[in-house]
Amino acid sequence: MSNSQKYTPNTSATSHIPVRQNDFNHQAHDALNDGQLRTNFRRAMDGLIAKRTAQFPDSDDLEARRLHAEAIRQRCLNKLPQLLEQLESNLKANGIKVHWAETAEQACEIIYGISECHQAKSMIKGKSMVSEEIELNHFMAERGIDCLESDMGEYIVQLAEEKPSHIIMPAIHKNAVEVAKLFEDKIPDHSYTEDIDELIQTGRRELRKAFFNADIGLSGVNFMVAETGTLCLVENEGNGRMSTHVPPVHVAVTGIEKVVEFLSDVPPLYHLLTRSATGQPITTYFNMISGPRGENEKDGPKEVHLVLLDNGRSQAYADAQMRKTLQCIRCGACMNHCPVYSRIGGHAYKTVYPGPIGKIISPHMMGLEQTKDLPSASTLCGACGDVCPVKIPIPSLLQRLRIELKRVVSSNDPQQVNMKGAGAGYNAIEARVWKIFSWIYSSRYRYKMLSWMASRFGKLLPNIGPVAVWSKVRSKPVPANKTLHQLMEQRSRQASGQSNGSDK
Amino acid sequence: MNARQSILDKLYQTRDLADFIPTKAEAPKLPTWNDQQKLEKFTQMISAVNGEVHSCEKNNWPHKLLEIAQQNKLGNLLHAPQTEWGAVLAAYFQATEHQLELLEYPQSIDEEGFKEKLFFSIDAAFTGSIGAIAETGTLIVWPNQHEPRLMSLVPPVHFCILEKEKIWNTFAELIENAGWQKGLPNNALLISGPSKTADIEQTLAYGAHGPSQLIVLVV
Numbered sequence: 079m080s081n082s083q084k085y086t087p088n089t090s091a092t093s094h095i096p097v098r099q100n101d102f103n104h105q106a107h108d109a110l111n112d113g114q115l116r117t118n119f120r121r122a123m124d125g126l127i128a129k130r131t132a133q134f135p136d137s138d139d140l141e142a143r144r145l146h147a148e149a150i151r152q153r154c155l156n157k158l159p160q161l162l163e164q165l166e167s168n169l170k171a172n173g174i175k176v177h178w179a180e181t182a183e184q185a186c187e188i189i190y191g192i193s194e195c196h197q198a199k200s201m202i203k204g205k206s207m208v209s210e211e212i213e214l215n216h217f218m219a220e221r222g223i224d225c226l227e228s229d230m231g232e233y234i235v236q237l238a239e240e241k242p243s244h245i246i247m248p249a250i251h252k253n254a255v256e257v258a259k260l261f262e263d264k265i266p267d268h269s270y271t272e273d274i275d276e277l278i279q280t281g282r283r284e285l286r287k288a289f290f291n292a293d294i295g296l297s298g299v300n301f302m303v304a305e306t307g308t309l310c311l312v313e314n315e316g317n318g319r320m321s322t323h324v325p326p327v328h329v330a331v332t333g334i335e336k337v338v339e340f341l342s343d344v345p346p347l348y349h350l351l352t353r354s355a356t357g358q359p360i361t362t363y364f365n366m367i368s369g370p371r372g373e374n375e376k377d378g379p380k381e382v383h384l385v386l387l388d389n390g391r392s393q394a395y396a397d398a399q400m401r402k403t404l405q406c407i408r409c410g411a412c413m414n415h416c417p418v419y420s421r422i423g424g425h426a427y428k429t430v431y432p433g434p435i436g437k438i439i440s441p442h443m444m445g446l447e448q449t450k451d452l453p454s455a456s457t458l459c460g461a462c463g464d465v466c467p468v469k470i471p472i473p474s475l476l477q478r479l480r481i482e483l484k485r486v487v488s489s490n491d492p493q494q495v496n497m498k499g500a501g502a503g504y505n506a507i508e509a510r511v512w513k514i515f516s517w518i519y520s521s522r523y524r525y526k527m528l529s530w531m532a533s534r535f536g537k538l539l540p541n542i543g544p545v546a547v548w549s550k551v552r553s554k555p556v557p558a559n560k561t562l563h564q565l566m567e568q569r570s571r572q573a574s575g576q577s578n579g580s581d582k
Numbered sequence: 583m584n585a586r587q588s589i590l591d592k593l594y595q596t597r598d599l600a601d602f603i604p605t606k607a608e609a610p611k612l613p614t615w616n617d618q619q620k621l622e623k624f625t626q627m628i629s630a631v632n633g634e635v636h637s638c639e640k641n642n643w644p645h646k647l648l649e650i651a652q653q654n655k656l657g658n659l660l661h662a663p664q665t666e667w668g669a670v671l672a673a674y675f676q677a678t679e680h681q682l683e684l685l686e687y688p689q690s691i692d693e694e695g696f697k698e699k700l701f702f703s704i705d706a707a708f709t710g711s712i713g714a715i716a717e718t719g720t721l722i723v724w725p726n727q728h729e730p731r732l733m734s735l736v737p738p739v740h741f742c743i744l745e746k747e748k749i750w751n752t753f754a755e756l757i758e759n760a761g762w763q764k765g766l767p768n769n770a771l772l773i774s775g776p777s778k779t780a781d782i783e784q785t786l787a788y789g790a791h792g793p794s795q796l797i798v799l800v801v
């Protein structure tokens with residue numbers, strides 16, 4: 079396909095996720111000044127919030143379901159290694175081949191290896207964020223294999239040579255006019271239209287040819303069931319079914335945390351997933367794959383492979399608090415409700431997973447050096463934690479990551495978690511300032527002295543450094559003439575004076 | 583050390599170090615309906631996402647199917663005469679005058695020319711279902727050797743027959759009671775409406791990659 083040849087991700091092969099250090103502030107700034115982008119996001123987020131709300135009319139029922147889902151995810155995580163082994167043996171018994179990858183490179187190598195075995199020239203992809211995480215398209219393109227995205231949103235993003243800006247709706251940053259122009263530019267024999275049905279029909283036509291011709295189909299996985307050895311895929315379009323049923327080989331790639339123990343764990347999670355994500359009671363398709371084409375079967379892939387990816391997940395797993403990050407079922411509700419995400423969009427984060435979930439998972443995948451700005455790219459308003467269907471305490475995880483970022487890393491502290499890039503945000507001056515701060519605040523006299531001085535001389539605070547930054551768009555903070563303590567003392571003196579007076 | 587061992591080692595070694603006690607919670611109470619309500623709920627939910635439901639009698643559904651096919655100007659229909667419902671359909675079509683070409687899936691998708699035909703010139707397919715879910719308006723379809731996976735996916739129109747006594751309240755109830763734990767087929771599907779997407783400006787469009795029409799014949 080001509081369009082797939084045009085697609086060359088602008089990333090280097092070594093750092094799989096494109097990150098320019100300390101760039102978040104600039105990216106956010108640019109995004110905030112992009113009126114079209116902000117309109118597109120605001121409209122989309124408002125729509126998603128309303129649709130989700132409409133699905134949960136009964137808040138008690140919602141809370142009960144969230145507690146149940148949280149319990150399921152935590153139970154399964156607690157048995158993660160056992161469940162992975164059980165899953166592997168059941169999948170094998172069902173005829174599905176299982177591969178393990180510690181890093182993104184390993185996962186790419188495995189998938190490339192499978193393609194080579196089949197002399198594959200082209201790969202059709204159902205939606206998979208993990209394949210974005212490992213930068214698979216780029217890896218395969220360098221080795222002469224075309225990867226074409228078949229989810230409509232991913233297809234649009236790929237045509238535009240961009241990255242997804244949302245984990246559920248990859249092309250949410252674009253409006254119909256932008257898509258119309260893109261299709262006119264990139265798709266032969268397609269004439270300009272802003273009619274969404276026509277645009278989708280064009281996508282359908284183009285992709286049908288690709289499904290028909292593809293040598294390999296790749297997909298993600300939403301839930302893996304250990305008990306039965308089943309891969310579950312959630313989707314609306316049918317591209318996931320096409321990618322997994324049409325080509326002779328199907329490769330699924332997913333993170334190790336996606337395993338659940340029982341088949342009965344699936345319905346409660348699925349119930350919350352679609353409602354939280356897009357406000358749908360259910361998706362059009364729930365595709366449960368437990369084996370390749372059987373002897374009597376007339377279609378379906380002859381081989382099914384599963385690639386299990388770690389890529390930092392075991393690091394999060396090692397810590398009791400951060401392990402909760404892995405409860406995520408990737409519904410995207412946290413980003414839809416995030417005041418930061420909804421203003422800057424997904425690209426400003428420069429991580430594969432944007433928004434609140436991205437801020438807590440990316441540091442494990444990429445290390446804290448590369449994601450320094452993320453833990454503080456939050457107002458800690460708590461909306462993400464409130465809507466998360468599996469009750470991940472995102473705000474407190476962000477606070478924890480802030481601590482990890484600033485920690486003094488010492489090699490002889492056995493309690494210290496082994497977090498990649500811990501201490502990357504350590505700043506000697508800042509640490510000194512906080513030391514002084516705590517020295518003053520831990521003594522009543524020093525504290526009194528400071529507040530006395532602040533109330534007398536605070537007005538003289540020079541407009542430099544952080545004060546200058548703060549006062550650029552706000553008025554300069556001026557400490558009050560009297561401290562709260564002084565005011566309270568004064569009040570109680572007055573009150574007791576009055577009551578004494580009335581006694582007489 | 584290979585990746586598998588290394589990942590498992592990391593997980594096994596850390597799991598006891600972390601004092602992580604999973605929370606416990608009961609499953610919330612799930613809705614239940616009587617048979618009539620279940621059918622109504624199913625119909626309401628699947629209709630809300632453009633599924634077309636026709637209630638038929640056990641003896642007249644092939645007639646209904648033909649009628650719809652004619653209205654939609656379908657030229658051909660893929661069916662499986664080896665199945666119970668497929669056989670009824672085949673018999674009806676044999677005894678009736680019509681323009682619709684009845685097709686069968688060959689021994690394999692790889693048979694010369696069939697895949698191309700399936701992708702680009704088959705208008706519709708008819709399959710059975712093994713039941714439905716009321717709460718979400720969902721058909722349960724287990725592809726099998728006679729009605730393989732692509733039948734309910736590739737042709738633009740999918741006719742599906744549903745017996746009204748086989749409607750479950752919820753997906754959870756189905757999993758609790760249907761014994762799927764004992765073994766699933768290589769592919770099992772829940773289908774709730776025709777294929778759709780909202781990937782452009784959140785605007786719903788039907789017929790993304792799968793069927794653009796899903797027609798349910800309830801008997």
Ligand code: SF4
Nearest residue numbers: 406407409410412466
């Ligand atoms: S963190 Fe929670 S809300 Fe965010 S994507 Fe994951 S499950 Fe959804």
